[in-house]
Amino acid sequence: MNSYVVIMAGGSGERFWPLSRMQKPKQLLHLTSPNASMIEEAILRIEPLIPLERILIITSTVLRQPIIDALPHLPPENVIAEPAKRNTAPCLALACSVIEHREQGDALMVVLTADHFIGNAAMFRKDIETALQFAQETDALVVMGIPPTRPETGYGYIHVAGRLSEDEVSTVDAFKEKPNFETAREYVLSGRYLWNSGMFFWRTHVLRDVMIDVLPEVGLRIADMTRCIERNDRSALEGAFATMPDISIDYGVMERAKNVFVIPASFPWDDVGSWDALERMQPRDTDHNVVQGATVLLESRGSVVVNAHSGGHVVTVVGIDDLVVVVTDDATMVCKKDHAQDVKKIVAALREKGRDDIL
């Protein structure tokens, strides 16, 4: 049975402003490697297992062309624009239709993210093979779970039924929404919770059948959309897509389905959620600063300073700790490292001011 990769790459990445822009969100930035964008890295990582012809990217209309330009080796017809802004459940239903049309039948589907850090590509592929084999042999929905390393309140958690052992596929007891700090701490200490990575494995027939069962307003559209694709009827496809509700795969399907399994990841992982994530992935200097580009830091510790300005621009910081400073040709952003998510507030304020030219 053929395997397909579906990379969801619709994110706008406002939390990496001013480096990220509407036309150049996080997945197109060189955040985790100096030589490749995050989406390039995602493809290079999975390509040894699954050929480019069977790697699909689902993104927004505005990002389709920038992504095609960034990935010249990928067949451009594999970069698919969602007809409307929905959420991950409709997005994966569309991917399911595309694959079922291409295969004229069942296929294995690997859902990956475009903008996460993965620390060991070989271990990553080994885990994927394990998950795919399990998905092929069963009627399972499989999610990749990340062993938590801190009481993170920004992620969803997966409660595993029974104690985990490494490399073992376990049944899932429940999905938990983002917890408060105290609950997150209990989850981590219990050893029975994994972070929800957003990576999934299943057969397309299984996804379709489960969706028809637990989320019919999406599941029933899969066959409709497959027919639209067969007839090459773009307008009918858009119409079918638009009828689906804005609902996530986690909330709409995984939390409701019965045949859900989890495989614990054996590789380092980070969701690269905001600027402060860089210090978990990049080498720090002796003062525990992470710097990119021409910078001078004096008496400053624990900061993230990114100079992406062109020309000979220098970014300097003296006598403050724990800052994030990012400078591009047209914008400068300064915030506290532990409030790096507040960058979104700046983006909102600039949108309010009509400064879309720098967003």
Next chain:
Amino acid sequence: MNSYVVIMAGGSGERFWPLSRMQKPKQLLHLTSPNASMIEEAILRIEPLIPLERILIITSTVLRQPIIDALPHLPPENVIAEPAKRNTAPCLALACSVIEHREQGDALMVVLTADHFIGNAAMFRKDIETALQFAQETDALVVMGIPPTRPETGYGYIHVAGRLSEDEVSTVDAFKEKPNFETAREYVLSGRYLWNSGMFFWRTHVLRDVMIDVLPEVGLRIADMTRCIERNDRSALEGAFATMPDISIDYGVMERAKNVFVIPASFPWDDVGSWDALERMQPRDTDHNVVQGATVLLESRGSVVVNAHSGGHVVTVVGIDDLVVVVTDDATMVCKKDHAQDVKKIVAALREKGRDDIL
């Protein structure tokens, strides 16, 4: 008797980097007014009392042309480059020679600074008239003293003999070097100390005679330099200037002379010593921020944010208080407001790295 103004404008202004540069120090910046550089303001302020033909500017070789360019109405021969880097005593000895040559005799001399803030030009001129009248009628060295408003440790203080009353010229008991905080506090509370403004008033003959008495290695050069100017012998002038020691007018003359008087200023004054000074002179927004140029500050209070980048560049700060952020086309500087003087350390570090292109 004619009055001359001598404006000392040799300062390099490193504490306003990255806006100030070696070729564009503080006195050439629009720091206190959006419409004029500080040196332009200094001249506009005094011009109603003393005509441009008798306003001299003493500066460094490297700054002479930039200052001429910035002051098109001033006769260019009135902008005089010091032949070598010395200090204020040799600088004022040279000014004394130039004036004695032009007047062929005694004249009144007003020494002003090029880069201080003066809050009320009319009161300023009134005080100057008082000081000049006293200097004309006596053999006095007169200094303008500023009534202190805070226990500043960065200024020199003047101990007044006897209790001060407004607008009254008093004798000086002693000049005090920069005190520590506790001493500064005692000075301010005593009501018997004034800040040393660096503004002086005397007749050239008086200055020359006092200098010959208390600082002969400088005072004896005045007549020599006047002869060099008369012969138009630039090289002999440079030779005479170079023999003088590096010594300040305060330490070399004012602290040693006996006939020293002080007049308390009746106008608001600030030395504009570093970026944090802007908040003492410019309007603050409702969050007590002082901003210049396109800026967005969210949940930030008490900061100074200067966007001097060209084009549509925006400077944004979120969730931090009491910062200084200055952005130009080729440099960004972030520091804590109460350590704004540390900017000098950045300048030193950049010099060390050979980055004179941005200094």
